Amino acid sequence: MxxxxxxxxxxxxxxxxxxxxxxxxxxxxxxxxxxxxxxxxxxxxQPAEPQQPWWHGLSPHTRVFLQEQGMHSRADVEQGYRDGLFTRGHPNAFRSITAHLRRRIVEWLNQPVQPYRVSQAEYPMDETITLRLQADTVRELERIAKKAGTKPDALVEALIMREAECK
Known part of the structure; x- marks a missing residue:
């Protein structure tokens, strides 16, 4: 239907x-x-949106600290904050947390969660990948590139970028 x-x-x-x-x-x-x-x-x-890891915006040290405390999502950290786990003097507070670390966690919690967008900065322009192609495919790629007056790698790059723009 x-x-x-x-x-x-x-x-x-x-x-x-x-x-x-x-x-x-x-x-x-x-x-x-x-x-x-x-x-x-x-x-x-609807196309699936790429997701940021829950710890996006935290330093690796802070993330590891939170995971060691059993927190594995932003919701866990928010609940811990509501429960007083980051409040100095609170009976449930983490004993090993420093004032600096506490401040970084609270600042992170106060930042709005931004939707994830892939930027070109995440994919450097000079990164190299290797493709394994059958010999017949390589010959055909070289023939098409020669006819187009370009290099095979430029042809593949143009094809990928054109396909990406269609999405």
Whole structure:
């Protein structure tokens, strides 16, 4: 069964506005089950966003300290903060935490979580990779590159970049 994109998008938007499945069903004149299908279809159509590691923005030392304390997500650190684990003098406070480390953790918690975006800085322009190609493929690549008046590696790079721009 094909699900119209505009209908699945509308169901998703209504859900984001806080409407219940029943309210969305009434708005779209359909059943609750159909609304669930529409929302699932919309989410499936969306490209997966790359995710930052939960410790993004922390120094390696701070991250290791938190992991040694049993914290393995930002939510764990937020809960620990609410529980007083970073508060000097609190009965549950980490005993080995320094004022400097405590301050860095609190500053990190106060920073808004930014969506992850891949920047060109993460992929240096002069990085080299090696491709293993069959002999026939190499000959064909060299023939096409010669015909185009360029080098084979420039041809492969242009192909990859053009494909990346299409996404």
């Amino acid at each position: 094909t699900i119209p994109r505009d209908q699945s998008r509308k169901a998703h938007e209504l859900q984001q506005q806080g409407l219940s499945l029943q309210q969305i069903a009434a708005e779209l004149d359909t059943s609750d089950d159909r609304v669930s299908q529409l929302i699932a279809a919309y989410q499936k159509q």
